[in-house]
Amino acid sequence: MLSNVGRRFIWFLIGSTIFTSFIGYALFKAGLISFPGITKSQRALNIKDHNRNRRVGRIRVT
Numbered sequence: 001m002l003s004n005v006g007r008r009f010i011w012f013l014i015g016s017t018i019f020t021s022f023i024g025y026a027l028f029k030a031g032l033i034s035f036p037g038i039t040k041s042q043r044a045l046n047i048k049d050h051n052r053n054r055r056v057g058r059i060r061v062t
Contacts, residue, residue, distance in 0.1 A: 027033045 024033070028035075
């Protein structure tokens, strides 16, 4: 009986870890949470986009 409880606890930990990772990833992609190491927001990319219309040969890079 003790091994059955331990096995169920291990599967509970694995399942909750996967579920939490999925929820965290969804919140991160939705922009509701952010991490200190990631500083490139979409607004910062738009402001600092100096080379957007740079010409390379005959092809305009956008």
